[in-house]
Amino acid sequence: MTSRNRRVSGPSRKKINRNKNSSLNKDIKNRSLKRIQPKGKNKKIYSNSPVNNLLKKVSIVFGIIMVIYVIFIFEFPANYPDKFKISNMTLDSNKITMQVETDSYKDKLIPLDILLNIGKGEITLIGEKETTIVFANNKKIILKEGSRKIKINDKTKKFNAPVVKYKELVLVPGELAKTLLPEITNFSNGKLSFNLSSDKPEGEYLSFDDYDGYLRLINKENPMTKNYEPTDLINVNTLDSITAYGTNTNLRDEAANALSKMYKENSVQYAMTSGFRNYETQTQLFNEEVADNIQAGKTEEQAKIDAGTIVAIPGTSEHQVGLAVDFAIPGVVLTEEFKNTPAGKWLESNSYKYGFVLRYTKEQTAITNIIFEPWHFRYIGYPHSEILFKEKIVFDTYIEALREEKVKYFQAEDGNDYIIWLLSGTLKPEKLEFNTSNGIGVSSDNGDGIVLTMKVKN
Ligand SMILES: [Zn+2]
Structure with missing residues (x-):
């Protein structure tokens, strides 16, 4: 009894539902088609008009420009550090390593002076905003204060920190050292290192805070203490x-x-x-x-x-x-x-x-x-x-x-x-x-x- 009833009533309910569904679907489909699709001539004008085509292209180009602008050209104003120091320097026989610390751009900045001298760079032009430096290996860079972008041999490269000033120093991204002088320098985690000749320089210089340095100046303004006597x-x-x-x-x-x-x-x-x-x-x-x-x-x-x-x-x-x-x-x-x-x-x-x-x-x-x-x-x-x-x-x-x-x-x-x-x-x-x-x-x-x-x- 139950099974027969189900057999009879089942399909008939389904049928009704199916019909209901199909007419609803059709209706929605028709309405939405009407709304979306322009008819006849209008349709043609909408998709193929030269004005619209131009507008489309302009908006695509504008979009691309905006993306490039955001990725590359737009820069937040630089943060000038309140602190910079060389917290540790290690001297090996053929390597010098310095740990730099800055509060902004977390340890990513190094003094330009150091880089100039590692790479024997010469400042050839100081403009109002830009500075041009040529290094011994013929690499030419153009720096701009406040910018992360540095032109290297006429190609612009964006770094992870900008060129900023701290007191009398100009600080540049440490990555720049690696980019310019890959054979002799390295930079990672705030550690700038560069390789030296393993030959010993003439003169065994001593500790930096005693009187024994070979470059110690002695004159009337810089006298020695009465008891001073070298130990060697x-x-x-x-x-x-x-x-x-x-x-x-x-x-x-x-x-x-x-x-x-x-x-x-x-x-x-x-x-x-x-x-x-x-x-x-x-x-x-x-x-x-x-x-x-x-x-x-x-x-x-x-x-x-x-x-x-x-x-x-x-x-x-x-x-x-x-x-x-x-x-x-x-x-x-x-x-x-x-x-x-x-x-x-x-x-x-x-x-x-x-x-x-x-x-x-x-x-x-x-x-x-x-x-x-x-x-x-x-x-x-x-x-x-x-x-x-x-x-x-x-x-x-x-x-x-x-x-x-x-x-x-x-x-x-x-x-x-x-x-x-x-x-x-x-x-x-x-x-x-x-x-x-x-x-x-x-x-x-x-x-x-x-x-x-x-x-x-x-
Ligand atoms: Zn003498």
């Missing part, structure tokens, strides 16, 4: 080839070895008459000069002033740091005549090859405040000695010049390229780690900073 003095008579007389024949290790090399490689005749002198010895020399002046009729005050130009005032003598050498030949000892002797002439124009410089020249007495001393040479290490000699820079102003330049690229005649960085103030690394004593020279800058001397990987 050696008697030059224990080394080969050196001719030395007198009682002050000690020099710091590196200077003594450089002197030995100079003697070995050349046959010019001269003798070292004075090297390291301690504070007491210097005081004795100074007092003797003052006594001579008083005897010659000068007042005590004048006697002291005049003595100071001939014998360094105690504490201001380079001999106290074990890096100065006085030379002589028989019959010509501590007189201006030494300049015209074969030894004097040779030393003046060749000692720089071994890290020495003629310290008190005739032309520079106004800066040094010391009389012309053609016999007095100072060890400052190579290639600094060559820079001073060739560029006629007096040592008293050298560090200040470096400080202004921040970094210096120098092609030395020993066939190597060097980078010299003076890192102080904003660029001074918070922490400095040495993984080895080779490869990189470090000296104090006579202030709070450090001078790094590095051979560049060729």
